[in-house]
Amino acid sequence: MKGWACWLALMCTGCITAEYSRVSVNEPIDREVLRALVPGQDDLTSCLAALGAPLDVREYQVDADRASGMALIWYWSNEAGWGAKASTVLRGVSVSLEIDWTGIDLPGCVLWFDRDLKLKFYREGMVGQLVAASRQPSAFDQ
């Protein structure tokens, strides 16, 4: 009974709140459509027609004559999860602690095109890792 009383007292003051939330950003690329693309055969036109517009476009492999390929990046999020929020007043100052168990890394895919805009290769996975792994110095860096 004492436990219930404490819990209800905390609830009434709004000190502890559980949260269940979903954050959905854009829609996943259709995996079958993506896997139907053929490196060396498909080009920028066919890839854009199949997948639509990417979220980001980056320069890729800049040659000495300034011609370059490009990387097209898609990502999305559809994460649901529990969280908790605790707040109290310490010496007149409001203090709160929030714990969020929803995911923070984003799934996605990256397509790389050569200077002739032919699909060179593509990868699926966590998009931050994919981009970091393939990052090359830009013309500006060189």
Place this chain on the structure above:
Amino acid sequence: MRVIPSLLLFALLPAAGCVFARQDVNEPLSATLIEQLQPGSTTARQVVELLGGPNQVVQLGRRTAYLYEASSTKNAAFFTFLLNLGNQDTRQDRLWVFFDEANKLSHYGATYGTHRTQYAMPWEDVHEVADNDARDASRPGVAK
């Protein structure tokens, strides 16, 4: 004695609340305007006259690419003292236009999603194909 917690919970229920909110960034892209783009003949100047200034310009070696985008976010939340439930759904319209070194349009790709956002609870699937198709049908130039 078990009745007391139930009565207290029942007494707290009227203190619950809900919120619906919507946030739009930029005007949705016009699919009918975008259909006027002609790779090989449309120039960067004509694209800007047609669609306005882009949100982003990217240099790709000797090529350039412009990004046009708009987004729509719908939030739905239900609050009680004990538990908060929330859902946030964000979709974008995006258009990437690619120009060659002579500033002629070489490629473009468009995605239309702002009309697909939904108010929902977190256990609902907001990516169902039937939902998307129904919403596409009401947007000119987007229906398949």
